[in-house]
Amino acid sequence: MSARNAILKRLRERADGPLVAPECDFAVVTGRGWSPDERLARFERWITSVHGEVVHTTRDDWGDALARVLADKGVRRLALGREHPVAVEARLALANAEVELVDVDRDIEDWQQEQFERVDAGLTSVGGAIAETGSLWLWPTPDEPRLISLVPSIHVAVLDAETIEDTFFDVMERHDWARGMPTNALLISGPSKTADIEQTLAYGVHGPRELVVLVRHVDADTEESL
Amino acid sequence: MNAENQAFQPQPVQSYSPREFHRQAHDALGNPQIRGNFRKAMDGLMTKRRDSFEGWDLETLRELGANIRMRALAKLPDLLEQLETNCQANGIRVHWAEDGEEACRIIREICEAHDAKSVIKGKSMVSEEMHLNAHLEAAGIEALESDLGEYLVQLNEQTPSHIIMPAIHLNTDEISEILHEKTGTERTRDVDYMTAAARQQLRERFMAADVGVSGVNFAVAETGTLCLVENEGNGRMTTTVPPVHIAVTGIEKVVEHLRDVPPLYSLLTRSATGQHVTTYFNMINSPRKEGEYDGPKEVHLVLVDSGRSSIYQDNELLDTLRCIRCGACMNHCPVYTRVGGHAYGTTYPGPIGSILSPHMMGLEETRDLPTASSLCGACGEVCPVKIPIPDLLVRLRREAVGEGRGNVPGAGVKRTRKEAAAWKGFQWMATHPGVWRSGTAVVGKLKAMMPAKLGAWTEYRTAPKPAGRTLHALVKQHQADKPSVDTPDKEQR
Numbered sequence: 141m142s143a144r145n146a147i148l149k150r151l152r153e154r155a156d157g158p159l160v161a162p163e164c165d166f167a168v169v170t171g172r173g174w175s176p177d178e179r180l181a182r183f184e185r186w187i188t189s190v191h192g193e194v195v196h197t198t199r200d201d202w203g204d205a206l207a208r209v210l211a212d213k214g215v216r217r218l219a220l221g222r223e224h225p226v227a228v229e230a231r232l233a234l235a236n237a238e239v240e241l242v243d244v245d246r247d248i249e250d251w252q253q254e255q256f257e258r259v260d261a262g263l264t265s266v267g268g269a270i271a272e273t274g275s276l277w278l279w280p281t282p283d284e285p286r287l288i289s290l291v292p293s294i295h296v297a298v299l300d301a302e303t304i305e306d307t308f309f310d311v312m313e314r315h316d317w318a319r320g321m322p323t324n325a326l327l328i329s330g331p332s333k334t335a336d337i338e339q340t341l342a343y344g345v346h347g348p349r350e351l352v353v354l355v356r357h358v359d360a361d362t363e364e365s366l
Numbered sequence: 367m368n369a370e371n372q373a374f375q376p377q378p379v380q381s382y383s384p385r386e387f388h389r390q391a392h393d394a395l396g397n398p399q400i401r402g403n404f405r406k407a408m409d410g411l412m413t414k415r416r417d418s419f420e421g422w423d424l425e426t427l428r429e430l431g432a433n434i435r436m437r438a439l440a441k442l443p444d445l446l447e448q449l450e451t452n453c454q455a456n457g458i459r460v461h462w463a464e465d466g467e468e469a470c471r472i473i474r475e476i477c478e479a480h481d482a483k484s485v486i487k488g489k490s491m492v493s494e495e496m497h498l499n500a501h502l503e504a505a506g507i508e509a510l511e512s513d514l515g516e517y518l519v520q521l522n523e524q525t526p527s528h529i530i531m532p533a534i535h536l537n538t539d540e541i542s543e544i545l546h547e548k549t550g551t552e553r554t555r556d557v558d559y560m561t562a563a564a565r566q567q568l569r570e571r572f573m574a575a576d577v578g579v580s581g582v583n584f585a586v587a588e589t590g591t592l593c594l595v596e597n598e599g600n601g602r603m604t605t606t607v608p609p610v611h612i613a614v615t616g617i618e619k620v621v622e623h624l625r626d627v628p629p630l631y632s633l634l635t636r637s638a639t640g641q642h643v644t645t646y647f648n649m650i651n652s653p654r655k656e657g658e659y660d661g662p663k664e665v666h667l668v669l670v671d672s673g674r675s676s677i678y679q680d681n682e683l684l685d686t687l688r689c690i691r692c693g694a695c696m697n698h699c700p701v702y703t704r705v706g707g708h709a710y711g712t713t714y715p716g717p718i719g720s721i722l723s724p725h726m727m728g729l730e731e732t733r734d735l736p737t738a739s740s741l742c743g744a745c746g747e748v749c750p751v752k753i754p755i756p757d758l759l760v761r762l763r764r765e766a767v768g769e770g771r772g773n774v775p776g777a778g779v780k781r782t783r784k785e786a787a788a789w790k791g792f793q794w795m796a797t798h799p800g801v802w803r804s805g806t807a808v809v810g811k812l813k814a815m816m817p818a819k820l821g822a823w824t825e826y827r828t829a830p831k832p833a834g835r836t837l838h839a840l841v842k843q844h845q846a847d848k849p850s851v852d853t854p855d856k857e858q859r
Contacts, residue, residue, distance in 0.1 A: 150678070151443035154678060156679060159684075165430060165433075166629065169632065244659065273643035286661055308627075308631065317589075323655055324648070324650055327643070329646075330645050333645055337533070337560060342561040345514055345599065345600070
């Protein structure tokens with residue numbers, strides 16, 4: 141008998157008989173009822189507590205904010221997508237900046253060394269964020285592959301303030317993740333870190349050393365005109 | 367081959383054995399370095415855990431966590447099949463292994479099929495349990511740990527001393543020395559410098575690795591999703607950079623629904639390190655798809671039994687399989703805190719190891735582990751999925767002396783005729799009041815003849831001295847002196 145069938149047989153023919161599955165009440169992980177302001181405040185408090193940086197900007201002006209962040213951090217080469225509106229707008233905004241834009245729509249095998257050694261930052265959109273834990277959630281796509289939020293030393297993520305939800309459970313349920321998952325889904329809560337050397341926290345161990353979240357707010361003017 | 371590479375040549379791992387628990391514990395107790403390192407770390411972890419649950423209805427959350435795990439176990443064979451079906455539909459190849467040896471062979475064969483020479487590993491306790499590194503190295507395949515703690519432990523030719531923080535037994539100076547000796551970095555107390563050095567060393571290895579091997583924290587049957595919890599990013603590197611990813615896990619790690627994951631994740635990070643969340647929660651569903659530019663082209667899942675299906679047979683022992691490997695039980699264990707992880711001589715140390723290892727290694731090997739507890743109850747109290755660890759420790763003590771159901775390999779190994787007869791005699795005496803009274807009265811009279819040495823009992827304790835007058839006699843006297851006080855008032859009761 142194959143290992144598979146032998147294992148399943150033992151589990152099915154359980155000596156002490158069949159088990160009864162208990163009911164599960166998920167109320168404790170949902171129903172926070174936070175206002176948009178509370179959500180934003182919690183998100184910001186948590187993500188900055190683990191060395192994430194938050195830059196508040198607007199839908200209209202975020203390109204300038206991005207350029208400033210990149211200039212401040214001395215980013216010379218930025219990896220980013222091409223199709224996502226975030227990438228499209230970023231490319232426009234950075235057209236005259238002193239930042240070289242690195243295309244990511246090519247097989248990693250062709251530019252692994254370059255990505256590891258000669259890209260200063262990666263820019264991505266996010267699906268949204270989680271207020272309770274200060275987490276971003278990402279479903280990487282061919283346009284924004286998995287490694288650009290991991291390999292470069294700086295990860296710049298663009299988050300719309302109204303897409304922050306209360307809990308991880310809420311995100312999964314509202315966006316019906318169970319119906320179809322992407323190749324890779326991620327929660328990211330701060331830059332990479334370790335405490336393996338005598339419990340001393342150090343940032344930037346294998347992944348990014350810095351995580352900058354550009355939080356885009358709907359402009360007051362735009363809001364009024366809507 | 368350069369000097370740096372030579373440091374990673376296979377070396378015999380410093381060996382500890384559960385058979386030597388007493389000696390190892392004794393040595394650790396006399397080692398101020400070990401005592402200090404663990405005391406400091408465990409105190410910090412206990413405080414952080416407590417703080418991280420502030421504002422939570424922890425009991426309700428633990429109840430939910432326990433119920434999710436029990437539901438998964440109740441449906442385990444069906445969920446494993448569902449997981450297999452959904453993983454396969456997603457393009458993940460699923461393998462089954464009866465034991466660690468078979469799992470090692472499966473992984474080695476996948477490596478050989480790709481002509482792999484170099485394997486990079488994310489943290490996986492199951493791979494430690496089956497001694498995967500040694501197996502691969504014997505086949506000429508280099509297996510390099512990438513979790514910083516695991517990397518340090520591997521450089522130092524040791525095994526992890528904690529399931530979450532593998533290098534917790536080492537302090538900053540020791541780590542600085544290890545890195546200096548093995549990789550040529552400067553001696554320093556600067557943690558950022560050491561972290562950056564390891565980052566540099568390991569990035570080279572990620573790029574060069576042929577295969578990435580990781581564990582799994584939760585495997586979701588409903589969607590065929592493999593979830594990995596981590597802070598460093600090495601887990602994401604391991605599962606994204608090399609062309610082949612092999613995930614290896616115990617068959618009990620499956621959960622039914624995707625929605626089961628958030629509560630368990632909340633419990634896991636807070637219980638383990640007192641973090642409200644880890645830096646990364648990595649959910650892997652398939653290999654690189656057509657049109658995608660990165661990620662492994664092949665993903666394998668190896669499901670390992672290794673004694674788990676035998677634990678599954680028994681209603682009481684079953685609770686062991688609820689474990690989500692947070693390590694809170696060891697962080698709160700007064701024994702673990704004093705003797706450290708290596709003294710146990712098993713892959714899983716501390717209370718969870720003491721109730722898990724006997725099933726994997728047999729009670730012959732692990733006979734002392736269920737007794738490595740004062741039964742203070744802390745482990746059961748903090749367990750995020752409410753495993754009654756103290757009860758299970760008692761159950762295994764009973765099994766070891768042949769007083770259980772005989773469901774554990776090596777059951778009865780500690781049974782001696784003398785002890786069994788002594789307890790039988792005691793039982794008979796204690797259930798015959800007349801004999802008890804006359805017996806204890808005689809013992810009271812003969813107390814001067816009580817020996818001062820009573821074998822193992824008096825190794826750490828003074829010998830008990832029978833009282834001159836028995837409790838019965840004292841109570842009788844007391845009642846005679848003050849009859850009214852002890853008369854129960856039936857009306858009030």
